[in-house]
Amino acid sequence: MGISEPKPRQTTAKMAAHPSAIGSFEKIMAAAEGKQVVVFLDYDGTLSPIVAHPDRALISPEMRSAVKDVAKLFPTAIVSGRSRSKVYDLVGLPELYYAGSHGMDIKAPRHGNDVVCQPAREFLPLIDRVCKILTAKMDTIPGALVENNKFCLSVHFRCVDEQRWGEVAGEVTSVMKECDQLRLTHGRKVLEIRPAIQWDKGNAVQFLLDSLGYTKSHNVLPIYIGDDRTDEDAFKVLRNRGQGIGILVSKTPTETFASYTLQDPSEVQQFLRRLVNYNRSRATPATLRN
Ligand SMILES: O=P(O)(O)OC[C@H]1O[C@H](O[C@H]2O[C@H](CO)[C@@H](O)[C@H](O)[C@H]2O)[C@H](O)[C@@H](O)[C@@H]1O
Numbered sequence: 604m605g606i607s608e609p610k611p612r613q614t615t616a617k618m619a620a621h622p623s624a625i626g627s628f629e630k631i632m633a634a635a636e637g638k639q640v641v642v643f644l645d646y647d648g649t650l651s652p653i654v655a656h657p658d659r660a661l662i663s664p665e666m667r668s669a670v671k672d673v674a675k676l677f678p679t680a681i682v683s684g685r686s687r688s689k690v691y692d693l694v695g696l697p698e699l700y701y702a703g704s705h706g707m708d709i710k711a712p713r714h715g716n717d718v719v720c721q722p723a724r725e726f727l728p729l730i731d732r733v734c735k736i737l738t739a740k741m742d743t744i745p746g747a748l749v750e751n752n753k754f755c756l757s758v759h760f761r762c763v764d765e766q767r768w769g770e771v772a773g774e775v776t777s778v779m780k781e782c783d784q785l786r787l788t789h790g791r792k793v794l795e796i797r798p799a800i801q802w803d804k805g806n807a808v809q810f811l812l813d814s815l816g817y818t819k820s821h822n823v824l825p826i827y828i829g830d831d832r833t834d835e836d837a838f839k840v841l842r843n844r845g846q847g848i849g850i851l852v853s854k855t856p857t858e859t860f861a862s863y864t865l866q867d868p869s870e871v872q873q874f875l876r877r878l879v880n881y882n883r884s885r886a887t888p889a890t891l892r893n
Pocket residue numbers: 645646647648652653654655656657658660682683684685750752757759761790791792793795831833
């Protein structure tokens with residue numbers, strides 16, 4: 604297995620089918636009319652810009668304040684590949700739902716219903732073992748980094764000399780060969796190792812909508828904003844429900860199950876701010892139903 608940047612997944616012509624969520628704001632709000640909006644937000648590349656080191660991917664005070672205001676109006680969840688505790692510490696808003704480890708670790712807001720979902724609990728010892736093995740291997744490759752995301756591992760190669768990307772891939776692949784209970788996915792200059800169970804960000808979105816009492820409801824409009832391949836699982840769930848707005852954060856033409864795009868986190872912030880301003884006088888406070 605080699606490592607390369609994920610290729611653009613769609614032609615520019617087809618990109619026209621995915622207009623800007625800001626340019627289409629009125630249309631999105633028309634779809635939300637009379638419905639309960641539920642907001643799902645990815646973290647890296649969506650709420651925070653992509654930077655060289657994972658520990659330095661911080662959310663700006665303005666973005667935090669926009670998310671906080673959104674959560675006053677609508678149930679709001681962070682859905683991240685990072686561990687739940689890490690993304691909670693970064694975002695720092697106890698009033699949100701948090702789904703960490705690509706949705707494998709879900710917790711309701713501190714004062715809300717105690718929704719907890721950890722479908723991959725039995726994999727913890729294996730993930731810890733593999734983390735130790737890979738950390739030792741990556742220690743020999745300058746710039747490589749293994750991040751323990753509790754139910755998943757991220758092997759980062761953003762800071763590795765491109766000549767040595769093959770070595771990173773080779774080491775990861777050789778460890779994976781011994782572990783058929785784990786599977787490998789590929790994010791933004793990161794290899795993601797996770798339990799081989801059918802549970803992803805899409806399942807997390809479905810689980811949270813069910814927990815909020817919207818399993819079969821026609822009166823809900825989920826809005827999911829994310830930038831990465833793993834977010835496609837969530838976009839797909841919204842497509843299959845025939846309900847909801849998927850928004851891909853991307854500057855480049857990309858094949859996606861999302862319906863709209865935003866260019867970067869600063870546009871995400873603008874969109875969230877508009878959502879707040881538009882709905883402030885109209886929506887009732889977010890309530891938890893179960
Ligand atoms: O689902 P997400 O919240 O988007 O998490 C996906 C991965 O994001 C982080 O890695 C990415 O962002 C880093 C900081 O900007 C960057 O250095 C790295 O190259 C990116 O892949 C996070 O560190 C990973 O654990 C997540 O799996």
